[in-house]
Amino acid sequence: MNAMTHPYAGDGSHTSSYYAVSANPAPKRPELLGDHQIDVCIVGAGYSGLSTGLNLAEKGYKVAIIEGARVGWGASGRNGGQIVNGLNASLQTIRKRYGQDTATFVAGLVQEGGEIIRERISTYEIQCDLKEKNIFTGLTSAHMGELEERMRLWASYGINNQEMLDKDQLRKHVNSDLYAGGLIDHSGGHMHPLNLALGEAAAFETNGGIIYEMSPVIDVEHAAARPVVKTAKGSITCKTLVLCGNAYLGHVVPMLTSRVMPVSTQVMATEPLGEARARVLLPTDTCIEDIRYILDYYRLSGDKRLLFGGGTVYGGADPSDIKAKLQRNMDKVFPQLKGVRIDYAWSGNFALSFSRVPQMGRIGDNTYFAHGYSGHGVTGSHTFGRILSEAIDGDLARFDVFAKVPWYPFPGGRMFRVPYSVMGSWWYALRDKFGM
Known part of the structure; x- marks a missing residue:
């Protein structure tokens, strides 16, 4: 297909990432051709769409997913692969903005996404290099204070899987002089994100679901009693539509x-380091992210490469030289890796909401949506997929809580949301630089 047909995805092939070249075998699904009718139509074969679809298919619904490129083509197949509990906005922020009841509700589901991922991997025997635990690192005493406050706050909601690590304790997990300490979450983890998506797609199909690939949506009639989704070569009329x-x-x-707003983040993969060298860097094979505003995140792959990510570009553009951008930061964390070969480097977009809280809602009577995970979509999308499936099946209790959370537009609207966000990121980058 040409670029005019797939304006956002080129020819629909996966980006040239480590994940794409190490992906498990997967079939190429057909394009949507002709006119069809079905119970539920979902737009997007990433984690949100796959999670929603799989939950509904397991309940017996007839479900079709339309994907503009390939399964997991977007953020779900490009991300850092870290199972990190929580939303971008902290529980403290949610309590201040939306009240104690909403904070208590959110606290009750911040670990659910990781539990769903593990359940899917176990039930459907998905091969995706699942490893346990994740660590948040702090570079300054102020960062350590933030981590201690986070642990106390989560414990106040009955979440007790976290443990503070001083500098020496952190060294047992991360062989770097950069950090003052950290916080380990024993319920976190990491995995091969594209292989998780491919495994969930296969599970969806074993439960009777249908996936159409290479079928970008060109029009949506969401106000109709029976919504209609149109592509260049076909359409689906459905009882319920889900936009993911x-x-x-x-x-x-x-x-x-x-x-x-689309925001791009970047990841690169080193050459295979070998078991001994990899174990020196990350002795316990946990995944790491620091708590700066513009953060680094990294982990080991199944074949012992270091996968190192970070950076943001507001508006979703790709940097001209991803390797150069990330190499500087990797060398600060692991100077012993200077000169190591970088085999792959890629970029991908996530959707940022102004409040940093993901959004879920309904437009018209029968069209649902979920988006805006703001960099925390691996777990959040799985939780939201389950909540969407509950709502479609008639249980609106959890859906209604999120649907009622107010959303705020970016100041200045679409035209000025990028410069506004860039100015904000400069301010927080200065805070990071001077340890404020």
């Missing part, structure tokens, strides 16, 4: 476009 395009939905549904 997130950062890649584009302008197909204009009323959702201004709610989020």
Whole structure:
């Protein structure tokens, strides 16, 4: 297919990432051709769409997913692969903005996404290099204070899987002089994100689900009693429509476009380091992210490469030289890796909401949406997929809580959301630089 047909995805092939070249075998699904009718149509074969679809298919619904490129083509197949509990906005922020009841509700589900991922991997025997635990690192005493406050706050909601690590204790997990200490979450983890998506797609199909690939949506009639989704070569009329395009939905549904902003983040993969060298860097094979505003995140792959990510570009553009951008930061964390070969480097977009709280809602009577995970979509999308499936099945209790959370547009609207966010990131980068 040409670029005019797939304006956001080129020819639909996966980006040239380590994940793509190490992906498990997967079939190429057909394009949507002709006109069809079904119970539920989902737009987007990333984690949100796959989670929603699999939950509904297991309940006996007839479900079709339409994907503009390939399963897991977007953020779900490009991310850092870290199972990190929580939302981008902290529980303290949620309590201040939306009240104690909402904070208590959110605290009750911040670990659910990771539990769903493990359940899917176990039930459907998905091979995706699952490893346990994740660590948040602090570079300054102020960072350590933030981590201690986080642990106390989560413990106040009955979440007690976290443990503070001083500098020497952290050394047992991360062989770097950069950090003052950290916080380990024993319920976190990491995995091969594209292989998780491919495994969930296969599970969806074993439960009777249908996936159409290479079928970008060009029009959505969401106000109709029976919503209609149109592609260049076909259409699906459904009882219920679910929009899960997130950062890649584009302008197909204009009323959702201004709610989020695409932001790109970058990842690179070193050459295989070998078991001994890899174990020196990360002795316990946990995944790491620091708590700066513009953070580094990294982990070991199944074949012992270091996967190192970070950086943000507001608006979703790709940097001109990803390797150069990330190499500087990797050398600060692990100077012993200077000169190591970088085999792969890639970029991908996530959807940022102004409040940093993901959004879930309904437009029209029978069209649902979920988006705006703001960099925490691995776990959040799995939780939201389950909540969407509950709502479609008639249980609106959890859906209604999120649907009622107010969303805020970016100041200045679509035209100024990028410069506004860039100015904000400069301020927080200065805070990071001077340890404020």
